[in-house]
Amino acid sequence: MARFNFFARKNNQAVNLAGGNAFEQSPKMQLASLLLTSFAQDQYYRNANQSFDQLKALLAKVEPEFAAKAAIYARTTYCMRSITHVLAAELAKYAAGQPWAKGFYEKIIARPDDMTEILSVVLAVESNKLPNAMRKGFAKAFDKFDGYQLAKYRSEGKGVKLVDVANLVHPVPVERNAEALRQLIAGTLRNVGTWEAKLTQAGQASETDDEKTGRKAEAWADLVRSRKIGYFALLRNLRNIAEQAPALIQDVCDLLTNKRLIEKSLVLPFRFTTAMEAIQAADIVDKRPLMQALNRAIDLALSNVPHLAGRTLVVLDDSGSMMGKPIKIGALFASVLYRSNDADLMRFSDDASYVAQNPDNPVMTIAEYLEKNARSGGTNFNAIFQRANQRYDRIVILSDMQGWVSGGAPTAAFAAYKAKFGADPFVYSFDLQGYGSLQFPEQKVFALAGFSEKAFELMALLESDPQALVGAIEQVALV
Numbered sequence: 001m002a003r004f005n006f007f008a009r010k011n012n013q014a015v016n017l018a019g020g021n022a023f024e025q026s027p028k029m030q031l032a033s034l035l036l037t038s039f040a041q042d043q044y045y046r047n048a049n050q051s052f053d054q055l056k057a058l059l060a061k062v063e064p065e066f067a068a069k070a071a072i073y074a075r076t077t078y079c080m081r082s083i084t085h086v087l088a089a090e091l092a093k094y095a096a097g098q099p100w101a102k103g104f105y106e107k108i109i110a111r112p113d114d115m116t117e118i119l120s121v122v123l124a125v126e127s128n129k130l131p132n133a134m135r136k137g138f139a140k141a142f143d144k145f146d147g148y149q150l151a152k153y154r155s156e157g158k159g160v161k162l163v164d165v166a167n168l169v170h171p172v173p174v175e176r177n178a179e180a181l182r183q184l185i186a187g188t189l190r191n192v193g194t195w196e197a198k199l200t201q202a203g204q205a206s207e208t209d210d211e212k213t214g215r216k217a218e219a220w221a222d223l224v225r226s227r228k229i230g231y232f233a234l235l236r237n238l239r240n241i242a243e244q245a246p247a248l249i250q251d252v253c254d255l256l257t258n259k260r261l262i263e264k265s266l267v268l269p270f271r272f273t274t275a276m277e278a279i280q281a282a283d284i285v286d287k288r289p290l291m292q293a294l295n296r297a298i299d300l301a302l303s304n305v306p307h308l309a310g311r312t313l314v315v316l317d318d319s320g321s322m323m324g325k326p327i328k329i330g331a332l333f334a335s336v337l338y339r340s341n342d343a344d345l346m347r348f349s350d351d352a353s354y355v356a357q358n359p360d361n362p363v364m365t366i367a368e369y370l371e372k373n374a375r376s377g378g379t380n381f382n383a384i385f386q387r388a389n390q391r392y393d394r395i396v397i398l399s400d401m402q403g404w405v406s407g408g409a410p411t412a413a414f415a416a417y418k419a420k421f422g423a424d425p426f427v428y429s430f431d432l433q434g435y436g437s438l439q440f441p442e443q444k445v446f447a448l449a450g451f452s453e454k455a456f457e458l459m460a461l462l463e464s465d466p467q468a469l470v471g472a473i474e475q476v477a478l479v
Contacts, residue, residue, distance in 0.1 A: 027061035028070075028470050034058065035074035035083055052086055059087070064094035068104040069476035075110055077472075081117070084108065089121035092131040100478035105137025107478065112145055112153035112162055119168070120160045135169045142171035147180030151191045154184070163187070213244065220245040224252060231255075231265040239278040242290060249286075253293035262300050269298045269305070269336045269363055273328075276364075298363045305340040306456045310393030312343040313425075315384050317399035318374035319349040330398040331370035333430070335363045337396060344392075349377030352387040381410040385417035394426040428459060 034055060059067055071087045074080040088108050095101035109115055115138050122130065142150075155161045163184050173181045183189035199219050220241050223229040225248075229237070234255060241252055255261060272294050279290045316334040318327060338345045338359060345355040347370065357366045384397065418424060 027058055028066060028473075031055075031058045031062055031067060031070055032074075032469055032473060035070055035080060035087065036078050055083065055087060056090055059090055059094060064091060064098065065100060065478065066473065067091055068095065068100065068108075068478055070473045072104065072107050072476050072478075073473045075108055075114070079110075081114070085114065085117040086121055088118045088134075089125070092122065092134060095133055096131065098133070101131075101133030102136045102140070103477075103479040105134045106140045107137075109138065109141035109144070112142075112150055113155050115141065115165045116153075116155045116158065116160045116162055119165055120158075123160065130168055138165060139169040139171045142166070142169075142177065142181070143174050146176045147183075147189070148191065150177060150180045150184055151189050154189060217245040217247070220248055224248050224255065227255070231261050231267060232271070235267075235271060235275045238275045238290065239282045242279065242282050242284045246284060249289055253289050256290075256293040256297045257300065259300055259303075262297060263303060266304050267301050269301045270332060272298045272301070273332060295362050295364050299339075302336065302340050302363065305336060306459075308337075308341050308394065308459070310342070311391070312337065312341045313346060313388060313392045313395045314338050314341075314343050315346045315348060315352070315395060315397045315399075316370055317349070317379060317397070318347045318370065318376070319379040320376040321379065321400050323374065323376060326400055327371055327374050328367075330430075331367040331374075332363070334370060334398055335366040338366060339363055344390075346384065346387065347375075348380060348383050348387075349375045350380055350383075351377075352380070352383035354387070354389075382413040385410055385413040388417055388421075391421040391423040392425050394428065396428045396430065398430045430455070 067087065068091060071084045071091070075084040088105070091104075095104060108118075118134075119130070119138075122134070150162065153162060166181065166184055171181060180189055199216060224234075224241065224245075234241075234252070238252070241248055276291065276294050279287055279294070314334050314337045316327075316330050322330060334345060337343060338357070343359075345357060345366075346352055347355055355370065357369060379399070381397075381399075384395070388395075414427075
C-alpha cells in the first residue's frame with residue numbers, strides 16, 4: 001500500500017478557481033491535466049480561450065521536450081484533438097533547432113486532418129510562415145496514410161484543405177499513396193469502394209428523394225445483414241440507419257446486443273452514450289427498441305471493464321460547477337465503477353452521503369439517478385472522509401476539484417479517517433475539467449485527468465507507480 005505524508009510539502013498551496021484552498025500541481029501535472037480534459041469548449045470556471053492561455057503559460061514553464069511528449073500521449077492514447085493541435089502550433093517557437101522537432105511533428109499526426117487543423121492555427125498567427133521542422137514532419141507523416149485515408153480526410157470546404165498542406169510540404173510519394181497523392185494534387189481524389197462511399201453514391205445516383213431513400217436503405221441493409229459494418233461504425237451511424245432504413249431496426253438491435261461482438265470489439269460502456277443521445281434526437285416513430293438494446297449493450301460491455309481488487313468507494317461530486325457535461329460523464333463513470341467492482345457509492349456537495357442503489361440495476365438507471373438528483377451545492381471534500389463509515393482499499397473521487405466549502409483541501413479529515421479505521425487507501429483523484437489544482441498534494445494521491453477508457457489502464461499502473469501519468473508521458477519516444 002502507498003503511504004501518504006500530508007505535511008511533507010508546504011510550498012505548493014494555492015487558491016483554486018472557486019476560491020478555496022487546494023494544492024497547486026507541478027507544471028508537468030497541470031499540462032497533462034489540461035491536455036487530457038480539454039475539448040476546447042467553455043467550462044464552469046474557465047472558458048476555452050482561458051484554456052488556451054493557460055496552455056501557452058505552461059509551455060513557458062516545462063521543458064519543450066516534455067510538452068512534445070505530452071501532446072503525442074494525449075493525441076494517440078486519449079484521442080484528444082483540438083487542444084493538441086493548439087499545443088503543436090504553439091510549440092513551434094520552442095522546438096526550433098531541437099533534434100526531436102521533426103519527429104514530433106510526424107508523430108503528433110494520427111489522422112491526415114490533424115495536419116490541416118495544426119496548419120490552420122499556425123497560419124492564423126504566422127501568416128504564410130511554416131516552421132521548417134513542421135514542414136519536414138508533416139511531409140514524412142503522409143507516409144502513414146493510404147488512398148482511403150487521404151480521401152476521407154481531404155477537409156474539402158474548409159479554410160485549409162489537405163491539398164494545401166501537400167502543396168506546402170511536398171511529401172515524397174510512397175507505394176501506398178503515390179496514386180492518391182497525384183489525384184489529391186490534381187483535385188480528383190475521392191473515396192471509392194468503401195461502405196461510406198457506397199452510401200454517398202446511393203444518394204448521388206438518385207433523382208428523387210424517394211429514390212434516394214430507397215437506395216440508402218438498400219445500402220444499409222447490405223452492410224448490416226452481411227455484418228460488413230463494424231461495431232464502432234454501427235454505433236456512430238445508428239441514427240442514420242434508424243432514420244433511413246427503419247426496417248433494419250430489429251437486425252441492428254440483434255447486432256448491438258451480440259455478446260460475442262461486444263467482447264471482440266472491447267467496447268466499454270462510455271462509448272454508447274453518444275449513440276443514445278443521437279437516437280433520442282432521431283426522427284423515428286418508435287425509439288424504444290433501440291434504447292432498450294443500447295441499455296442492454298452497456299451492461300454487456302461491463303465484461304470489458306477491468307476489475308479492481310479489494311473494496312472501493314466511488315465518490316461523485318454533484319456540486320453546482322459539475323452541472324452539464326461533467327456530471328453526465330461523472331455519473332456514468334461512477335455507475336460503471338460501482339457495477340463492475342466490490343464498491344460503495346457516495347455523492348457529495350455541501351455534505352456527503354451514501355447512495356443506496358441496487359448494484360444489479362442497469363448502468364444507465366444508476367447514472368440517470370445520480371444526474372437527475374444532483375444537488376448543485378458547494379464542494380466540501382472534507383465531508384467525504386467525515387461520512388465514510390468503513391475501511392476501503394481505494395477511494396475514487398470524480399470531480400472538477402473546485403472545493404471551497406470549509407476551506408477546501410481535506411488533509412485533516414483524511415488523516416482522521418485513516419486513523420479511525422486503520423485504513424491506508426489508494427486515492428484516485430479524477431479531474432473532470434482540468435482546472436490545474438488538486439485537493440491533495442499530487443505526490444500523496446494519484447491524480448488522473450480525463451475520462452477515457454484508458455483511465456482503467458492508468459489506475460492499474462498507478463497502484464505500482466504514483467507518478468505514472470508523468471512517467472508514461474516521459475516514456476514517449478520522439479525520434
